[in-house]
Amino acid sequence: MSIDSYRFLDFATRQVMKAWASRERAGVIPFTPLEKTLSACMVALVSTAGVARNDDRPFDQDRERRDPWWGDPSFRVIPLGTQESDCRLYHLHIDPRFGQADLDVVLPMRRLTELAQEGIVSQVAPRHYSVMGYILEPDALVGKTAPAIAERMRADGVDAAALVPA
Protein backbone atom coordinates (compact mmCIF):
# COMPACT_ATOMS: atom_id res chain seq x y z
CA MET A 1 0.00 0.00 0.00
CA SER A 2 1.26 3.46 -0.66
CA ILE A 3 -0.03 6.59 1.00
CA ASP A 4 -1.79 9.03 -1.32
CA SER A 5 -3.82 11.58 0.56
CA TYR A 6 -3.51 14.05 -2.32
CA ARG A 7 -6.63 12.37 -3.68
CA PHE A 8 -8.61 14.01 -0.87
CA LEU A 9 -7.55 17.48 -2.13
CA ASP A 10 -8.80 19.75 -4.87
CA PHE A 11 -6.52 20.30 -7.90
CA ALA A 12 -5.15 23.74 -6.94
CA THR A 13 -4.25 22.73 -3.38
CA ARG A 14 -2.55 19.59 -4.70
CA GLN A 15 -0.35 21.72 -6.99
CA VAL A 16 0.69 23.99 -4.12
CA MET A 17 1.50 21.03 -1.85
CA LYS A 18 3.62 19.34 -4.53
CA ALA A 19 5.47 22.58 -5.22
CA TRP A 20 6.20 22.93 -1.52
CA ALA A 21 7.42 19.32 -1.29
CA SER A 22 9.84 19.81 -4.18
CA ARG A 23 11.62 22.78 -2.60
CA GLU A 24 12.37 21.24 0.79
CA ARG A 25 15.77 19.68 1.44
CA ALA A 26 16.47 17.57 4.47
CA GLY A 27 19.64 18.37 6.37
CA VAL A 28 21.05 16.20 9.11
CA ILE A 29 18.09 14.63 10.90
CA PRO A 30 18.44 14.70 14.69
CA PHE A 31 17.70 11.48 16.53
CA THR A 32 17.16 10.80 20.21
CA PRO A 33 16.55 7.12 21.03
CA LEU A 34 13.63 6.28 23.29
CA GLU A 35 15.32 5.39 26.56
CA LYS A 36 12.37 3.68 28.24
CA THR A 37 9.71 1.29 27.08
CA LEU A 38 6.65 3.06 25.70
CA SER A 39 4.63 1.88 28.70
CA ALA A 40 7.00 3.83 30.98
CA CYS A 41 6.77 7.10 29.01
CA MET A 42 4.98 10.36 29.69
CA VAL A 43 3.72 11.54 26.30
CA ALA A 44 2.88 15.05 25.06
CA LEU A 45 1.05 16.00 21.87
CA VAL A 46 1.75 18.73 19.33
CA SER A 47 -0.95 19.64 16.79
CA THR A 48 -0.37 21.76 13.69
CA ALA A 49 -4.06 22.68 13.46
CA GLY A 50 -3.43 26.11 15.00
CA VAL A 51 -5.45 25.45 18.16
CA ALA A 52 -5.60 28.36 20.62
CA ARG A 53 -7.63 28.67 23.78
CA ASN A 54 -10.25 31.41 23.84
CA ASP A 55 -8.48 32.99 26.85
CA ASP A 56 -5.17 33.03 24.90
CA ARG A 57 -3.91 35.12 21.96
CA PRO A 58 -5.40 34.00 18.62
CA PHE A 59 -3.05 32.90 15.80
CA ASP A 60 -2.55 35.70 13.25
CA GLN A 61 -4.89 34.81 10.36
CA ASP A 62 -5.17 38.41 9.15
CA ARG A 63 -1.48 38.77 8.33
CA GLU A 64 -1.49 35.46 6.42
CA ARG A 65 -4.52 36.69 4.46
CA ARG A 66 -2.63 39.91 3.60
CA ASP A 67 0.62 38.04 2.88
CA PRO A 68 -0.11 34.43 1.79
CA TRP A 69 3.64 33.64 1.78
CA TRP A 70 3.69 34.09 5.55
CA GLY A 71 2.49 31.79 8.36
CA ASP A 72 2.33 32.56 12.10
CA PRO A 73 5.36 30.76 13.66
CA SER A 74 4.27 31.11 17.32
CA PHE A 75 2.82 28.35 19.53
CA ARG A 76 0.08 27.97 22.12
CA VAL A 77 -0.05 25.80 25.22
CA ILE A 78 -3.15 23.60 25.43
CA PRO A 79 -3.57 22.28 28.98
CA LEU A 80 -4.89 18.74 29.40
CA GLY A 81 -8.66 18.86 29.81
CA THR A 82 -9.20 21.69 27.31
CA GLN A 83 -12.59 21.16 25.66
CA GLU A 84 -13.94 22.08 22.23
CA SER A 85 -15.83 25.05 23.69
CA ASP A 86 -12.59 26.41 25.28
CA CYS A 87 -10.67 26.82 22.03
CA ARG A 88 -10.67 27.49 18.29
CA LEU A 89 -8.80 26.10 15.27
CA TYR A 90 -7.03 28.85 13.28
CA HIS A 91 -5.26 26.87 10.52
CA LEU A 92 -6.44 28.35 7.19
CA HIS A 93 -5.53 25.32 5.05
CA ILE A 94 -7.99 22.78 6.41
CA ASP A 95 -11.68 22.41 7.11
CA PRO A 96 -11.61 23.26 10.84
CA ARG A 97 -15.12 21.97 11.54
CA PHE A 98 -14.07 18.37 12.19
CA GLY A 99 -11.55 19.31 14.88
CA GLN A 100 -13.90 21.93 16.25
CA ALA A 101 -16.64 19.30 16.62
CA ASP A 102 -14.25 16.82 18.26
CA LEU A 103 -10.82 18.09 19.33
CA ASP A 104 -9.49 14.51 19.41
CA VAL A 105 -9.55 14.54 15.58
CA VAL A 106 -6.49 16.84 15.67
CA LEU A 107 -5.30 16.86 19.31
CA PRO A 108 -6.16 13.48 20.84
CA MET A 109 -5.78 14.28 24.54
CA ARG A 110 -8.76 12.10 25.55
CA ARG A 111 -7.52 9.17 23.41
CA LEU A 112 -4.07 9.50 24.98
CA THR A 113 -5.66 9.47 28.44
CA GLU A 114 -7.42 6.22 27.52
CA LEU A 115 -4.13 4.71 26.30
CA ALA A 116 -2.57 5.66 29.64
CA GLN A 117 -5.45 3.91 31.44
CA GLU A 118 -4.80 0.81 29.29
CA GLY A 119 -1.10 0.95 30.21
CA ILE A 120 0.13 1.56 26.64
CA VAL A 121 1.83 4.74 27.89
CA SER A 122 2.53 5.60 31.50
CA GLN A 123 1.31 9.19 31.77
CA VAL A 124 -0.30 12.01 29.83
CA ALA A 125 1.59 15.30 29.95
CA PRO A 126 -0.21 18.12 31.76
CA ARG A 127 0.46 20.50 28.85
CA HIS A 128 0.12 19.97 25.09
CA TYR A 129 0.93 22.36 22.23
CA SER A 130 -0.28 23.71 18.94
CA VAL A 131 1.32 25.56 16.04
CA MET A 132 0.14 26.61 12.59
CA GLY A 133 0.64 24.01 9.85
CA TYR A 134 1.64 26.35 7.03
CA ILE A 135 5.01 28.04 7.46
CA LEU A 136 7.14 28.28 4.33
CA GLU A 137 10.08 29.86 6.13
CA PRO A 138 10.66 27.79 9.26
CA ASP A 139 13.51 29.83 10.82
CA ALA A 140 11.45 31.20 13.71
CA LEU A 141 9.64 27.89 14.19
CA VAL A 142 12.91 25.94 14.40
CA GLY A 143 14.96 28.58 16.19
CA LYS A 144 12.48 29.90 18.75
CA THR A 145 9.22 27.97 18.91
CA ALA A 146 10.57 24.41 19.04
CA PRO A 147 13.17 25.13 21.78
CA ALA A 148 10.50 26.94 23.84
CA ILE A 149 8.17 23.93 23.56
CA ALA A 150 11.03 21.52 24.38
CA GLU A 151 11.89 23.53 27.49
CA ARG A 152 8.31 23.21 28.78
CA MET A 153 8.23 19.51 27.95
CA ARG A 154 11.44 18.91 29.89
CA ALA A 155 10.04 20.84 32.86
CA ASP A 156 6.98 18.57 32.83
CA GLY A 157 9.12 15.40 32.60
CA VAL A 158 7.90 14.45 29.12
CA ASP A 159 9.65 11.36 27.68
CA ALA A 160 8.32 11.47 24.12
CA ALA A 161 6.19 13.67 21.87
CA ALA A 162 3.67 12.77 19.16
CA LEU A 163 3.33 15.33 16.37
CA VAL A 164 -0.04 15.40 14.66
CA PRO A 165 -0.48 17.25 11.36
CA ALA A 166 -3.70 18.82 10.22
Place this chain on the structure above:
Amino acid sequence: MLEASGIPTVSLSMIPDLTRTVGVPRLAGISYPMGRPLGNPHDANGQRAVLRAMLEVLPRATAPDTYVELPFIWPDSPAKARNESKDVPPSPIVELVTRKPWLLPNLYSGRIPRHQEELCAKD
Protein backbone atom coordinates in the same frame (compact mmCIF):
# COMPACT_ATOMS: atom_id res chain seq x y z
CA MET B 1 13.36 20.35 16.30
CA LEU B 2 12.19 18.90 19.61
CA GLU B 3 14.34 15.89 18.87
CA ALA B 4 17.52 18.00 18.85
CA SER B 5 16.54 19.15 22.35
CA GLY B 6 16.57 15.54 23.53
CA ILE B 7 12.90 14.62 23.25
CA PRO B 8 12.14 11.62 21.02
CA THR B 9 9.33 12.38 18.56
CA VAL B 10 7.07 10.55 16.16
CA SER B 11 5.22 12.42 13.41
CA LEU B 12 2.00 11.40 11.72
CA SER B 13 1.57 12.51 8.10
CA MET B 14 -1.07 12.36 5.40
CA ILE B 15 1.54 13.53 2.89
CA PRO B 16 4.63 11.53 3.87
CA ASP B 17 6.48 12.45 0.66
CA LEU B 18 6.41 16.14 1.73
CA THR B 19 7.21 15.33 5.36
CA ARG B 20 10.14 13.10 4.39
CA THR B 21 11.71 15.81 2.26
CA VAL B 22 11.84 17.99 5.37
CA GLY B 23 13.50 15.13 7.28
CA VAL B 24 11.96 13.75 10.46
CA PRO B 25 13.27 11.09 12.87
CA ARG B 26 10.18 8.85 12.91
CA LEU B 27 7.27 9.07 10.52
CA ALA B 28 3.94 7.25 10.33
CA GLY B 29 2.12 7.75 7.02
CA ILE B 30 -1.65 7.57 6.85
CA SER B 31 -4.12 7.82 3.93
CA TYR B 32 -6.60 10.09 5.68
CA PRO B 33 -7.90 13.47 4.49
CA MET B 34 -6.29 16.71 5.68
CA GLY B 35 -8.05 18.10 8.72
CA ARG B 36 -8.95 14.62 9.99
CA PRO B 37 -5.57 13.02 10.86
CA LEU B 38 -6.97 10.78 13.62
CA GLY B 39 -10.21 9.94 11.84
CA ASN B 40 -13.78 11.15 11.89
CA PRO B 41 -15.23 13.15 14.80
CA HIS B 42 -16.63 10.97 17.61
CA ASP B 43 -15.02 7.77 16.25
CA ALA B 44 -13.17 7.19 19.53
CA ASN B 45 -12.14 3.61 18.71
CA GLY B 46 -10.73 4.58 15.32
CA GLN B 47 -8.87 7.59 16.75
CA ARG B 48 -7.39 5.53 19.57
CA ALA B 49 -6.16 2.87 17.11
CA VAL B 50 -4.39 5.50 14.98
CA LEU B 51 -2.80 7.19 18.01
CA ARG B 52 -1.63 3.84 19.38
CA ALA B 53 -0.19 2.78 16.00
CA MET B 54 1.79 6.00 15.66
CA LEU B 55 3.09 5.79 19.24
CA GLU B 56 4.30 2.25 18.63
CA VAL B 57 6.73 3.60 16.01
CA LEU B 58 8.62 5.35 18.86
CA PRO B 59 10.33 2.27 20.34
CA ARG B 60 10.73 0.57 16.95
CA ALA B 61 13.01 3.20 15.43
CA THR B 62 16.76 2.76 15.80
CA ALA B 63 17.85 5.45 13.32
CA PRO B 64 16.46 8.71 11.86
CA ASP B 65 14.18 8.68 8.80
CA THR B 66 12.33 5.61 10.06
CA TYR B 67 9.14 5.39 8.02
CA VAL B 68 6.12 3.20 8.68
CA GLU B 69 2.94 3.15 6.57
CA LEU B 70 -0.09 2.68 8.78
CA PRO B 71 -2.65 0.23 7.34
CA PHE B 72 -5.76 2.31 8.06
CA ILE B 73 -8.22 2.80 5.22
CA TRP B 74 -10.47 5.86 5.04
CA PRO B 75 -14.08 4.64 5.23
CA ASP B 76 -15.46 6.89 2.47
CA SER B 77 -14.48 7.81 -1.08
CA PRO B 78 -12.03 10.69 -1.74
CA ALA B 79 -14.82 12.46 -3.64
CA LYS B 80 -17.05 12.36 -0.58
CA ALA B 81 -14.25 13.73 1.62
CA ARG B 82 -13.65 16.57 -0.89
CA ASN B 83 -17.36 17.34 -1.09
CA GLU B 84 -17.73 17.56 2.68
CA SER B 85 -15.35 20.55 2.70
CA LYS B 86 -16.43 22.11 -0.60
CA ASP B 87 -17.81 25.25 1.05
CA VAL B 88 -14.55 26.00 2.90
CA PRO B 89 -12.66 28.84 1.17
CA PRO B 90 -9.22 27.95 -0.27
CA SER B 91 -6.18 28.87 1.81
CA PRO B 92 -4.68 32.32 1.05
CA ILE B 93 -1.74 30.84 -0.90
CA VAL B 94 -3.99 28.56 -2.99
CA GLU B 95 -6.32 31.48 -3.67
CA LEU B 96 -3.32 33.59 -4.73
CA VAL B 97 -1.73 31.10 -7.13
CA THR B 98 -5.14 30.26 -8.60
CA ARG B 99 -5.59 33.96 -9.36
CA LYS B 100 -1.94 34.47 -10.39
CA PRO B 101 -0.64 31.10 -11.62
CA TRP B 102 2.67 32.65 -12.70
CA LEU B 103 3.57 32.91 -9.01
CA LEU B 104 3.51 29.12 -8.56
CA PRO B 105 7.19 28.76 -9.66
CA ASN B 106 8.13 30.93 -6.66
CA LEU B 107 6.99 28.08 -4.45
CA TYR B 108 9.20 25.63 -6.35
CA SER B 109 12.25 27.88 -6.29
CA GLY B 110 11.78 29.18 -2.76
CA ARG B 111 11.91 32.79 -3.99
CA ILE B 112 9.37 34.13 -1.57
CA PRO B 113 8.37 37.62 -2.62
CA ARG B 114 8.88 40.65 -0.37
CA HIS B 115 8.96 38.63 2.82
CA GLN B 116 12.53 37.47 2.13
CA GLU B 117 13.69 41.08 1.92
CA GLU B 118 12.12 41.74 5.31
CA LEU B 119 14.06 38.85 6.79
CA CYS B 120 17.33 40.05 5.29
CA ALA B 121 16.71 43.59 6.51
CA LYS B 122 16.44 42.34 10.08
CA ASP B 123 19.87 40.67 9.97
